[in-house]
Amino acid sequence: MDSKSFPVPNSTTSFWRSDPHPFDSHRSTENLPSAADVVVIGAGYAGASTAHHLLQHTDFAHGQRSMLILEAREACSGATGRNGGHLNADPYNRAATALESVGKVAADEATLFEVRHMKAVGDLIKRENIDCDFVMTRVTDVCLYEEGATRQKTKIEKLTAAGVAGLDDVFFSDHKTAERASGIKGAKGCVSHTACHLYPYRFVMHLLRSAVAQGVNLQTHTPVEAVSSEPDKEGRWTVQTPRGAVLASKVVFATNGYTTALLPELAQKIVPVRGICSRIVTPKPYPPYLPTSSVLHFSDHEYDYLIQRSDGSIIVGGARQGFYNDLGSWFDVYDDSELMESAEKYFDGYMQRNFHGWEDSEAYTDKVWTGIMGYTDDGFPYVGNVPGKQGQFVVAGFSGHGMPQVFLSAKAVASMIADDARLEDVDLPQLYHSTSERFASKQRHISLQAFDAVMQKIGPKN
Numbered sequence: 001m002d003s004k005s006f007p008v009p010n011s012t013t014s015f016w017r018s019d020p021h022p023f024d025s026h027r028s029t030e031n032l033p034s035a036a037d038v039v040v041i042g043a044g045y046a047g048a049s050t051a052h053h054l055l056q057h058t059d060f061a062h063g064q065r066s067m068l069i070l071e072a073r074e075a076c077s078g079a080t081g082r083n084g085g086h087l088n089a090d091p092y093n094r095a096a097t098a099l100e101s102v103g104k105v106a107a108d109e110a111t112l113f114e115v116r117h118m119k120a121v122g123d124l125i126k127r128e129n130i131d132c133d134f135v136m137t138r139v140t141d142v143c144l145y146e147e148g149a150t151r152q153k154t155k156i157e158k159l160t161a162a163g164v165a166g167l168d169d170v171f172f173s174d175h176k177t178a179e180r181a182s183g184i185k186g187a188k189g190c191v192s193h194t195a196c197h198l199y200p201y202r203f204v205m206h207l208l209r210s211a212v213a214q215g216v217n218l219q220t221h222t223p224v225e226a227v228s229s230e231p232d233k234e235g236r237w238t239v240q241t242p243r244g245a246v247l248a249s250k251v252v253f254a255t256n257g258y259t260t261a262l263l264p265e266l267a268q269k270i271v272p273v274r275g276i277c278s279r280i281v282t283p284k285p286y287p288p289y290l291p292t293s294s295v296l297h298f299s300d301h302e303y304d305y306l307i308q309r310s311d312g313s314i315i316v317g318g319a320r321q322g323f324y325n326d327l328g329s330w331f332d333v334y335d336d337s338e339l340m341e342s343a344e345k346y347f348d349g350y351m352q353r354n355f356h357g358w359e360d361s362e363a364y365t366d367k368v369w370t371g372i373m374g375y376t377d378d379g380f381p382y383v384g385n386v387p388g389k390q391g392q393f394v395v396a397g398f399s400g401h402g403m404p405q406v407f408l409s410a411k412a413v414a415s416m417i418a419d420d421a422r423l424e425d426v427d428l429p430q431l432y433h434s435t436s437e438r439f440a441s442k443q444r445h446i447s448l449q450a451f452d453a454v455m456q457k458i459g460p461k462n
């Protein structure tokens with residue numbers, strides 16, 4: 001096992017994981033079962049959502065088909081347990097790219113799929129009364145450079161002209177009003193639309209606990225070392241772990257940035273990218289109030305995103321200004337046990353620097369942590385069958401933007417498993433489909449010029 005490409009021990013502790021859930025290191029049984037109908041690898045947002053949706057199907061709900069979740073470290077200790085908590089369905093950036101590269105139908109699908117996550121996740125939280133600080137708000141997506149602001153405006157105009165869905169909620173403020181509309185110093189343009197935020201770790205831990213209560217076997221601290229490349233005579237796959245092997249009729253790779261360690265066919269398709277996030281607090285009893293969540297773009301590739309929690313603290317991630325040129329510190333990196341040295345101090349004075357009204361807040365950085373994202377070659381996740389391996393499924397590669405993409409992607413995979421539905425018949429944007437053509441394609445997505453530039457600089461990977 002190449003230790004480079006697997007989750008590492010001693011990961012940095014995120015704010016979200018500073019108070020571990022009782023199921024954080026849960027093992028439903030002392031030993032692994034020798035076989036399971038479905039083995040889900042990874043207990044993050046994608047793995048937990050897959051389990052949740054499978055349990056909506058009678059066979060799984062009634063225990064006629066068994067499910068095992070294998071997690072390398074603690075439950076929800078990957079990107080989901082260390083992200084920005086921002087469920088920010090993007091109605092214009094990715095849509096504009098999709099419109100340009102593949103056309104209106106694909107742009108509509110991709111946009112609406114993200115937008116629908118806000119309701120789908122919000123409804124579940126309400127229905128099951130999940131204690132995870134869910135807030136529906138608006139986001140101000142701000143450009144601090146003229147060129148970017150002009151591009152924001154152009155994208156919205158093009159999408160509107162093409163009649164792409166999801167824009168009725170989107171408003172643009174130009175250089176005259178952007179600073180006032182966003183409260184962000186030096187804003188040159190600002191797009192606002194509906195967005196949500198939540199406590200991602202608590203949301204996922206609820207799904208996992210509920211799955212276990214319904215009979216799912218959850219095994220933390222159980223890394224999968226390999227999955228056989230050929231099935232046995234009965235069509236079952238051998239899932240190898242240091243605690244023994246499990247035979248599985250279906251295997252789901254919900255392994256995000258770590259996927260290529262188990263599925264080498266996705267090498268150069270999903271690349272691990274290290275991100276950084278922080279919590280900022282103030283000693284004041286009533287910190288300045290932010291009416292919206294925010295995204296701050298400093299250049300095409302340097303941006304931050306932030307939410308304010310009900311206790312007044314801020315969760316802010318990004319900090320690319322601090323490390324973007326230091327490639328080796330973030331690109332093709334699997335290790336979330338360390339911070340990026342060049343970005344460690346980035347968040348100090350952040351609110352005072354960027355937000356009107358925060359100058360006297362005495363805000364300071366309380367915590368900084370890192371996490372591993374799975375960036376894909378074309379900017380969209382790989383969801384569906386693993387080509388050529390019947391019974392293997394992938395739901396991975398959310399390119400640092402999983403909160404509005406994962407939940408319904410997992411639903412699509414659950415329906416392929418439980419109902420034998422075909423990829424083309426499930427509710428999933430075509431841009432996400434894990435087709436053999438996409439696996440083989442060398443074509444790059446326009447928004448991933450940065451990815452290409454990086455690949456050129458570092459040369460092809462083995």
Ligand SMILES: Cc1cc2nc3c(=O)[nH]c(=O)nc-3n(C[C@H](O)[C@H](O)[C@H](O)COP(=O)(O)OP(=O)(O)OC[C@H]3O[C@@H](n4cnc5c(N)ncnc54)[C@H](O)[C@@H]3O)c2cc1C
Nearest residue numbers: 042044045046072078079080083084086224256371402403
């Ligand atoms: C710092 C940071 C900030 C982010 N901020 C945001 C944000 O604000 N909004 C947003 O939309 N997205 C954000 N993201 C991205 C978002 O967190 C991810 O897209 C999403 O959580 C992906 O969920 P997942 O379940 O696919 O991956 P993960 O949560 O990473 O789960 C994968 C799991 O698989 C396990 N695993 C991997 N390999 C193996 C193996 N071999 N055996 C067993 N288990 C294995 C891992 O340990 C992990 O628990 C951020 C990510 C980071 C790192």
